[in-house]
Amino acid sequence: MSADHSHSGEPEWVSGHAHEPNLATPDGDGAFQVINASGAQRCTLDWLTQLRRVQMADCFIFSTGHSASGPFVFGGILLADLLTAVSVSLGWRYVDVVSADGFGARIHPADLSVSRPPLLAFEIDGAPMTRKQGLVRLVVPTETDDALRQVKWIAEIRVVTDS
Ligand SMILES: Nc1nc2c(c(=O)[nH]1)N[C@H]1C(S)=C(S)[C@@H](COP(=O)(O)O)O[C@H]1N2
Numbered sequence: 443m444s445a446d447h448s449h450s451g452e453p454e455w456v457s458g459h460a461h462e463p464n465l466a467t468p469d470g471d472g473a474f475q476v477i478n479a480s481g482a483q484r485c486t487l488d489w490l491t492q493l494r495r496v497q498m499a500d501c502f503i504f505s506t507g508h509s510a511s512g513p514f515v516f517g518g519i520l521l522a523d524l525l526t527a528v529s530v531s532l533g534w535r536y537v538d539v540v541s542a543d544g545f546g547a548r549i550h551p552a553d554l555s556v557s558r559p560p561l562l563a564f565e566i567d568g569a570p571m572t573r574k575q576g577l578v579r580l581v582v583p584t585e586t587d588d589a590l591r592q593v594k595w596i597a598e599i600r601v602v603t604d605s
């Protein structure tokens with residue numbers, strides 16, 4: 443493993459440096475934990491699908507090492523709506539969306555205030571995503587840099603607040 447030259451203690455994916463996509467699909471049924479200062483809540487895929495559904499057309503995955511795939515229509519839940527549903531509202535500084543294979547992306551409030559905001563997707567082109575495709579995947583439509591924020595196999599959403 444290469445040395446980490448980013449800020450001490452930060453996961454290597456925070457710096458947004460190039461990353462070889464993991465080709466091995468980790469186990470999991472799509473359930474993830476939302477973790478904040480007051481504890482952890484388990485969110486199942488069934489529960490997630492009851493929230494307000496959105497579709498995001500014209501999404502591309504700019505994969506490392508081969509040409510972009512897409513356009514896809516991703517279907518799922520806005521990350522903003524998930525945070526509201528688990529009672530994370532004002533005052534969060536960032537959330538780390540971390541996968542079962544230890545990859546992740548850091549999302550700040552400003553990332554949600556765009557016309558094509560991040561979603562937790564579980565459908566691709568109208569069909570449920572397979573585990574291999576992510577099952578539950580963070581889709582950040584504004585990200586066109588090697589798919590570093592398109593996190594498959596979400597396992598934890600860690601909420602960091604100022605206090
Ligand atoms: N959980 C997880 N998500 C990930 C990665 C990874 O290694 N683990 N790699 C990222 C990178 S670098 C790429 S290029 C894309 C590949 O996505 P694809 O398999 O849909 O083409 O997944 C992104 N999401």
Ligand SMILES: [Mo]
Nearest residue numbers: 505506588589
């Ligand atoms: Mo990538």
